[in-house]
Amino acid sequence: MSGELSFNILGPLAVWSADGPLLLGPARQRAVLSALLLAPGQVVGAERLTEAIWPAGPPGNVVASLHSYVSHLRRQLEPDCPPRGRNRVLRREPHGYVLAVEPERVDACRFEGQLRDGRQLLREGRFAESTRALEASLALWRGAPYAELGDYEPAVREAARLEELRLMTWEALWEAELAWGRDNGSAVAELAALSARYPNRERLGWLLMVALCEVGRQAEAVRVYHRIRRALAQELGVDPGRELRVLFTRILRDESVGRMCLQH
Template identity: 35%
Template sequence: MRAWDGAVELPLGSPQQRTVLAALLLREGAMVTVDELVAAVWGDEPPRSAVNTVRTYLSRLRTLLRDAATIVSIGGGYALPVDREAIDVTVFFDQVSEARDARRRGDTAEAAESLRAAVVLHRGRPLSGAGGPYADAQRTRLEQQILGARIDLLAAEVELGHADEAIPELMALADEHPLRERVHELLMLALYQAGRQADALAVYQHVRLLLADELGIDPGAALQAAHRRILAADPDLVLPAVLPPTPRTPAPRSGSQRPGGMAVPLRPRRHRRRTGL
């Protein structure tokens, strides 16, 4: 998590204070109780001073964000209302949802465009610098969602006939996630489309042995079906490029131009300040 006032980076404080900010932002303006904030920072074993410490963090964050957003007291908790479109994490999920809608309509090109817009919002590890059980759980959730979006984007690219552009990232993902059959299936299809049938078959043999050694199972039905079609040199697996390759790193949105995670630009009042998850 990082924040800027113009070109000047703001000090977000300790990992615990960053976690309080993340808990408020990810609740999208809804109220977060003091007890929830305490649990987010310390889990089931908070110190005796936890409530007072959380209120100190909130006071510091109010001062830090005074020109961008206001932390408000609601009942027994606090909220940080910001525009939905100003939170990159929220925009990410909106773009993924739009891609799914496009897929259901059969518009692969539009789905790919939405997924590119989602994936480019991610830079670095989500919630970098935040600590505690809440940040750990949210980081894991976001990492899985980001990985899913990357895989869906690569699937769309392969379907659109952009095999050559997809192969390097699919190879990297296959190394990072060796037991994800969907990644290997897409890699096999991309290699076959690129005229590398032998390499595609070698991927299957590698995954088959890996699954047997690690999990004691055979490849799933989708992977086996792809293998059979490649063995048979199925001409339907070779797709024409219906669109020219699209640059894979489009210009980020305003407020998302710095490295280090999912940026969360806050709506300014007098000075532009933005934070990043």
């Protein structure tokens, strides 16, 4: 049964079977499943689940409540399992519960795998294939990860890690697009929006400057450099890194900053 299920946490929690989406129940029941998806295939103790579901403190009937949520989830995940049968997807173990799901059935794991593939293809100079892999990885995202767990610290850390990987995916995608030379105009528009949203992200600024030069807008690229320099100085007290400084110098010297610069 687990091989037929798809678990999606890159946005609101969703589980799909071959027949469509499953009904996962109320918020705390969904939080139980989200907490288990922080460690798919691993035993998660009742204490950790309690902390994730009731961050302000558990109720007096915490054991019964947790058991009820798990029982309802089991029925949704394995509706054909006999009442006293052995559950294969969500199992009780001596020290807690385990969601026995293969990594490729979890969208976050597929995202990371496609990101690795896309970056490898980029390093090999296979830009069109890299673009397709990276676009596929980004298409898995539907919103903020693990939103059901609120301020639960392990979930906050994991969500931040995934968001960082998402930014790295955007950067790799636009490097592949620029190296491929498919649509520099779109690259400028998309990178300008991303760079405005993350003004201290030097790699995004670097790519935006290259894209601007590719469409003959060197003066704007120079202004982007100075904007990033000011943002870094004001917010972090540092200067731009070497790559950005080298690119800036090449633009001032009117040197090529195209494909050779991208494949640094």
